[in-house]
Amino acid sequence: MSILSLQNVSKSFESLKVTDGVSFDVPKGEALGIIGPNGAGKSTLFNLITGNLMSDNGKIFYDGRDVTRVPAMRRCLNGVGRSFQIPQPFEKLTVFENLVVAGAFGRDTSEAEVTQACAEILERTEMIDRANVPAGQLRLLERKRLELARALATDPKLLLLDEIAGGLTDAECQSLIQTIRDIHKSGVTIIWIEHVLHALTSVVERLLVLDFGRVIGIGEPGEIMESREVREIYLGIEV
Known part of the structure; x- marks a missing residue:
C-alpha cells in the first residue's frame, strides 16, 4: 500500500x-x-x-x-515530518529544548511522553552529549543532526x-x-x-x-x- x-x-x-x-x-x-x-x-x-x-x-x-x-x-x-535545507533551530534554546518544542507541537501526546521520546531521539541521532548545548553553538554536522532530530521528534x-x-x-x-x-x-x-x-x-x-x-x-x-x-x-x- x-x-x-x-x-x-x-x-x-x-x-x-x-x-x-x-x-x-x-x-x-x-x-x-x-x-x-x-x-x-x-x-x-x-x-x-x-x-x-x-x-x-x-x-x-x-x-x-x-x-x-x-x-x-x-x-x-x-x-508527515521534514527537515529543511538550511537548519534554523531556536539558537538560544538547548538541543534538548529544541526537540521538546518540536515534539510538543508536532505530535498529539502527553508532555512526559514527548520528553522521553526526545531523549531517545538524541541517542539515535548521536546528539545526547550535546543535549544541554545552546543550538547556536553547534558545528555544521551537529546542526544537520539537530535538524534531523527535530523532524523525528514529531514521530x-x-x-x-x-x-x-x-x-x-x-x-x-x-x-x-x-x-x-x-x-x-x-x-x-x-x-x-x-x-x-x-x-x-x-x-x-x-x-x-x-x-x-x-x-x-x-x-x-x-x-x-x-x-x-x-x-x-x-x-x-x-x-
Whole structure:
C-alpha cells in the first residue's frame, strides 16, 4: 500500500509553472531519492507534500486519505515530518529544548511522553552529549543532526529530507548516512532530496528525477543514472 500518492499535481507562481503534472506513488517503508538541477521544483514539491503550499491542480493522498487541502499542521500531526535545507533551530534554546518544542507541537501526546521520546531521539541521532548545548553553538554536522532530530521528534511515518548531506565532509557524510539507514530500517518511509549522489544512492531503493517541474524518470538508481535523458539534463553530459 502507498503511504503517499500524487496525482497530476501542478503549482504555478504567476506565469512560472514550478510543478507540472507530477504523479508518483511511494509504498510504505520505501526510501525514495529525488534529484534534479537547481530550479527543477524539488523543494516546491516538498512544500506541496507537507502542506506549506497548496497545489493549483491535482490530488495528494497520504496514508489513503485525500490531504490536498489539509493544512501543514494537521499533516504533521498525522505523521508527515521534514527537515529543511538550511537548519534554523531556536539558537538560544538547548538541543534538548529544541526537540521538546518540536515534539510538543508536532505530535498529539502527553508532555512526559514527548520528553522521553526526545531523549531517545538524541541517542539515535548521536546528539545526547550535546543535549544541554545552546543550538547556536553547534558545528555544521551537529546542526544537520539537530535538524534531523527535530523532524523525528514529531514521530513521522513519512520523513522528508531536504539536502541534509550538503556541505559535509566525506567522513561526516558517511556518519550521517548510517543514522539515516538506521531510521529507514526502523520502518520510517523516507523521501530524500540530495545533490550528494553517493550518499543518496547508498540509502534509497528508487530515484525520481525532476526537470522544470516535470518527472522525467523514476526507477532503480542504476537504471536511472544510465538514462540518456537523465545524464544530459541532470549531469550536463551530452550523450
